[in-house]
Amino acid sequence: MTQKTILNATHRAAGARMVDFGGWDMPINYGSQVDEHHAVRRDAGMFDVSHMTVIDLRGERVREFLHRLLANNVDKAKAPGKAIYSCMLNERGGIIDDLIAYWLGGDFFRLVTNASTRDKDLAWIQQHAVQFDVSVTERPELALIAVQGPSARAAVLKLVSEQDRAAVEALGKFTAADARGLHGETLFVARTGYTGEDGFEVVLPSDQAVAFWERLAQAGVKPAGLGARDTLRLEAGMNLYGQDMDEDTTPLVSGLGWTVAFDEGRDFIGRAALEAQQASGMPSRVVGLVLEDKGVLRHGQRVVTAAGDGRILSGTFAPTLGKSIALARIPAGEAGEVSVDIRGKLLSARIVKYPFVRDGQAQI
The missing domain is CATH 3.30.1360.120 (Probable tRNA modification gtpase trme; domain 1)
Incomplete structure (x- = not known):
């Protein structure tokens, strides 16, 4: 319903x-x-x-629990009210969800997670909270x-x-x-x-x-x-869960490596898988694309590069820029000239750094 x-x-x-x-x-x-x-x-x-899910966490071991649950380190929130952005991973390093965690003082943290992942998020959090005696309260x-x-x-x-x-x-x-x-x-x-x-x-x-x-x-x-x-x-280069990342992709191949804190001695869920991926080399990377020809970039379109084929993760016409832009996952290695398959035609695209727009100003 x-x-x-x-x-x-x-x-x-x-x-x-x-x-x-x-x-x-x-x-x-x-x-x-x-x-x-x-x-x-x-x-x-x-x-x-x-529709977003607000979850309050309390308990004497809540910080220890979040050290285990999240790939980023909540200790970066140095004062009550500070927040961090993090991914919550499975044992394979895949992203269960991305979220914001607020430290509200003492043993009180608040998570804000995605709407479409509510049920699995709550089940995962509750499963792991039990061993730390942390209370999990959804705030509908x-x-x-x-x-x-x-x-x-x-x-x-x-x-x-x-x-x-x-x-x-x-x-x-x-x-x-x-x-x-x-x-x-x-x-x-x-x-x-x-x-x-x-x-x-x-x-x-x-x-x-x-x-x-x-x-x-x-x-x-x-x-x-x-x-x-x-x-x-x-335009701001922000990932969308389920489209740019999911349970089969790690933060390292989703442009979210900056959200992972490899602190010494902190054994967060998925850490071993991420370290193994780092050791074996990244198979792919996320890049920003701007379409040079007329057309609109959309999710799922094939991206052709010298290193092999990739695909569009998120694509749209960007009103601020007057151009079509996208986030794309492409194979690691030198990309060379890039094109995108749009209805059977290969249209020229350019790799750019993202965000495409920052504080209302074009960055490309």
């Missing part, structure tokens, strides 16, 4: 086109996907991401609204109580804090996001979410759907 977020009726009332996304009825756009994309790059847009009563863009933080700050406003305004990137809303809302405000723009992700009780969303809209923040979210994250 398709699930709905607390904002579902609000989206429909606004004329959103709804689609099934990982078992959730979600807005793909509210009219022009390109306009929504530009609103985030140039001003501020908001996304309903209440919470909603999550992402507000992104150059004006996003200012828009949210106007809705934060005066006594908490300065603390929220001072949050560094990948840091979060509890706050009260201007109308008494209970807010968890994180300076994180999935668009390549600055902004906040706001967690709050579901019964307060509709009013908060409407106040953001009144402040001029434009609703944006999953379509714009996808073009924005790809």
Whole structure:
């Protein structure tokens, strides 16, 4: 049965086109996907991401547990409220999910994981938490609204109580804090996001979410759907679970080697498999592509290189650049001239470093 977020009726009332996304009825756009994309790059847009899974972890050995569970090291979060991005791996080094882990002080951590992987994530986390006597509490009563863009933080700050406003305004990137809303809302405000723009992700009780969303809209923040979210994250060079990575790919071949902390003595799940892969040599790598000819790059298209064939992982037309871009997995080795098979025609493409766009500015 398709699930709905607390904002579902609000989206429909606004004329959103709804689609099934990982078992959730979600807005793909509210009219022009390109306009929504530009609103985030140039001003501020908001996304309903209440389908994401919020999981609270508590216990005296919770840090020890996360040392085992995650490929990145939670000790990098040096102060309460700090967050890290990490992959959660199986024994083969494959990616069960990518997530954000917040240390909220003492023995309290919060994970935010993907919607489509909810059941397997919870089962995996609970399976391994038992041996560390860590409590695992899903928080389905919470909603999550992402507000992104150059004006996003200012828009949210106007809705934060005066006594908490300065603390929220001072949050560094990948840091979060509890706050009260201007109308008494209970807010968890994180300076994180999935668009390549600055902004906040706001967690709050579901019964307060509709009013908060409407106040953001009144402040001029434009609703944006999953379509714009996808073009924005790809321009920012951010991976999408299930498309750019999955349980059969490791972080090392998914462009996520930077998220793995090979700390001495920390035996995280999948570490042995990653070390074996490093020792044997990387079979492939992820690169950014820009299409030189007319056409649109899409998931699954064949990429032809001097080292052998690869494939497009995520591809789209990038509104900020006016070009078609992609993340592609290609064989290791010298790529030479690159082309992409689009409907039987080999079209010329160029390998570039990603992100393609940073802070609203083209990088290619």
